[in-house]
Amino acid sequence: MNLTLKIWRQKNADTKGKAVTYQVADISPDMSFLEMMDVLNEQLIEKGDEPVAFDHDCREGICGSCNLQINGEPHGPDRGVTTCQLHMRKFKDGDTIVIEPFRAKAFPVIKDLVVDRSAFDRIQQAGGYISVNTSGNTQDANSIPIEKDHADMSFYAATCIGCGACVAACKNASAMLFTAAKVSQFSLLPQGEVEADRRVLQMVEQMDKEGFGNCTNTGACEIECPKGISLENIARMNREYLKASVK
């Protein structure tokens, strides 16, 4: 496959970026999107140009690092996959592909396609944990009976890899789906219920502080989420927050 790539190039956070056009040839349809990016970078390095900076780590869809906005959608046109799991067979020979960083005030660009998503870490740190005694007499987790439905829902929420696709897809750059998943994964379990009120209040407060937008319930986040995190989680967060704030 021969492709035209329009890639956002930006030297650092302080400079203005722009879209630069590149050509890549002989791309195999079996390559992953990141492998195609590797081919481009080798090409650039051989020519003595600066390679395109992009985030990646595990390349198997579990780390949430490879956050690219491809042709107007986070992680590209495929559903339920991260950028590293996106195959070039989803594109046609001769296609033009626009590749940009995830855009949000809370996700400032570091370089080219790499953005700083530490806002997510700070939301997590604000309450996305449980306080347990680890002094040597820790209780076996399986000794606490947990309703199967709740265990499943908590597990589904916990599959969030924090990639930021929800923010990127949202017209308001809202982080509600991420925050809601992190709130839900704990509050659905007896271990997390104890701190549920404080958790939801603090995490939402931090989310607002970071400058993310509000939720319009368009559902774009749920569609674009590589892990299929459901809007049900946002409703749960809304319920919990309401409950916690009237107490």
Add this chain to the structure above:
Amino acid sequence: MAKSALLKSSLAKKYWMAFTGLFLCLFLVGHLFGNLQLLIPVGEGARDQFNEYALFMTTNPAVKVLSYLTYLSIIFHAIDGILLTINNRKARPQGYVSFKPSTNSMWSSRNMGILGTVILAFIIVHMAMFWGQMKFGGLDDTIYTTANGEQVEDLYTLTIKTFQDAQYGLLWAIAYAVAMIAIAFHLSHGFSSGFQSLGINHPKYNGFIRKFGLAFAILIPLAFAVIPFYIHFVLEKI
């Protein structure tokens, strides 16, 4: 924290948006039942019934409380909407070169602000034309006594004449229909979205809420929109 959490936080803004929006849905139903009386064939009975109803709606203390709540809801819903829109714009200062939201969301859900603005403009014109005339004495010289002995202002004749006007009647009816289309699109997202914002989301009820919301969004504005055309084309001229 709890106090500011219910006033200033992002979620609080959504709760108030949902709460006032759903309250205004109830108002629409009430308003529609009032308007349906305009379909009654022309005659003293129809005129008296509508004008007595209008008098009741503007003087009954319970209805007055409800109407002040409605005005407050409209104002709050609009201000909250503007604040949310400003906030949301700020959240993405640098836009995308390519952004394809149509692949993952409905048009109406992404344009609630624009639809809301059209509706607000409609409400202002609508109130100036009918409610304002009654409230601020524009109809004082039309006061007459009904068969039941009530002193009423003749809002009925004003309404019928507006839509039966040979020159502008049809234009007003079309403008009214355009506003109803905006309300329909606004409701097609807003109704079910309100429930989601208030945390009411359950696989058992989601389907019902969505379908009911869609039916509500189509049927209520349609029923509203039919009335001026009926007055223009079908109802006997007065």
